[in-house]
Amino acid sequence: MKRYLNFSHRLGVLSQVKLVGRKRKTHTYIYITMSLNHVYKVLLHLTLLFPDDDDLWDLLVKMWRLSDYRSIHLAVGKLNVDVIVKGLDQIPPPDTPVYAEDVEIVPGGAATNYSVAISRFGHSVKLLSKIGIGPTIKGIMTSLAELGVGLEYVQEEQYVQSPTLIFLRNDGSISIVRKKNSVPPITREEVNRFAGLFDVVHFASLPPKLVLRDPYAKVTSYDPGPTVREIADPLEVDVLFVNNTEAEKLDMEKVKTRYLVIKKGKNGATVTSEVEECSVEAIQVDPVDTTGAGDVFDAAFNFGLAEEWSLEETLQFASVASGLKVTRLGGTSSPSFQEVVSFLNEKPPKVKCR
Numbered sequence: 001m002k003r004y005l006n007f008s009h010r011l012g013v014l015s016q017v018k019l020v021g022r023k024r025k026t027h028t029y030i031y032i033t034m035s036l037n038h039v040y041k042v043l044l045h046l047t048l049l050f051p052d053d054d055d056l057w058d059l060l061v062k063m064w065r066l067s068d069y070r071s072i073h074l075a076v077g078k079l080n081v082d083v084i085v086k087g088l089d090q091i092p093p094p095d096t097p098v099y100a101e102d103v104e105i106v107p108g109g110a111a112t113n114y115s116v117a118i119s120r121f122g123h124s125v126k127l128l129s130k131i132g133i134g135p136t137i138k139g140i141m142t143s144l145a146e147l148g149v150g151l152e153y154v155q156e157e158q159y160v161q162s163p164t165l166i167f168l169r170n171d172g173s174i175s176i177v178r179k180k181n182s183v184p185p186i187t188r189e190e191v192n193r194f195a196g197l198f199d200v201v202h203f204a205s206l207p208p209k210l211v212l213r214d215p216y217a218k219v220t221s222y223d224p225g226p227t228v229r230e231i232a233d234p235l236e237v238d239v240l241f242v243n244n245t246e247a248e249k250l251d252m253e254k255v256k257t258r259y260l261v262i263k264k265g266k267n268g269a270t271v272t273s274e275v276e277e278c279s280v281e282a283i284q285v286d287p288v289d290t291t292g293a294g295d296v297f298d299a300a301f302n303f304g305l306a307e308e309w310s311l312e313e314t315l316q317f318a319s320v321a322s323g324l325k326v327t328r329l330g331g332t333s334s335p336s337f338q339e340v341v342s343f344l345n346e347k348p349p350k351v352k353c354r
Helices: 003-011 040-050 054-067 110-121 137-146 188-192 223-231 244-247 295-306 313-324 337-346
Strands: 015-020 029-034 074-077 080-086 104-108 122-131 153-159 164-168 172-175 200-204 221-224 237-242 253-261 269-272 278-281 350-354
Touching: 029 244, 054 200, 104 110, 104 137, 110 122, 110 237, 110 295, 110 313, 110 337, 122 137, 137 200, 188 253, 200 295, 221 295, 223 244, 237 244, 237 295, 244 253, 253 295, 278 313, 295 313, 313 337
Parallel strands: 074 122, 074 200, 080 164, 122 153, 200 221, 221 237, 237 253
Antiparallel strands: 015 029, 080 104, 164 172, 253 269, 269 278, 278 350
16 A cells, blocks of 8 residues: 555655544645656556556656656754844843844744755655744745745644744854754654655654654655764664764764765765765855755755766755855755756866765
8 A cells, every 4th residue: 555655646646645643633635636647547557456566566666767757855854933143243241232234034944944945956845844833933834835845744733932043143154042842843653654655755853763764765864963973773764964073973883874975064075875985075155154054965965866866966966055055044045956057057066086
């Protein structure tokens, strides 16, 4: 049954799938309204008649990959309300009023930043997250919907949503202040309900105990962020994203991955695969806000893998995308696919492989 759901979702069968949580009476509906040609229909009916015929399934996958189908991503993680205070290099002393250069309220969270970037690049994306209640929530959700992020799997919880306070310095560096556990986190059971339904599954800044490699997905990726030190049990993913500091805390004996990606900020990034190691330089920009740059890199890298680009092309795309994001305010201010390609056509970053 899971295989049928997987390919009905991917190939665009007109269907409605109702998923009911065991502990919570939450209902999620998946609506797919894309058309199928006759060959797809015949193959799909055959797979229903012969569900254990692996050769038939392989043929169906090959035909699907030759189509113009857009990959569908699931981003699992947090949806935050970010309050960005720009131009304040230090906390003012008591009873001393100061004026910031800018104060904005925008969507945030690693999975949210990833989702917006994927949508801007041209793939479909759904966000699996939880959000509390508050006066800013409707505006945040509307903003994300307008940016093309699917919000069907965002669950509203009866907790007050605490904003994340981001102090943005003039050099583009940031400091983040947030309340701990203001909204209950996603559970492993909730994640497992969506296994087999997406081409790419990305886990962002979540504890490793929640990460599940989807055997039906092209790519399962994980960016642990500050939870990297919690990787104590064996972990298997297709892509593991870390920065320099996180890489020092990582025990690689606990991790099995096709690609280990180390993001190095202004020094570019290095990717170690099963057969080669490649490094890409960072593009030279005047930084405005580094918030979400790593998330945009993750999205761009996964986009390239889903499109089956070479590792060199994927790294170049990711380097440019994250570099352009740094020139803009807010974690969800990702460049579009065309903006990245236009830059690549003029100044492609160098890649060295060995």
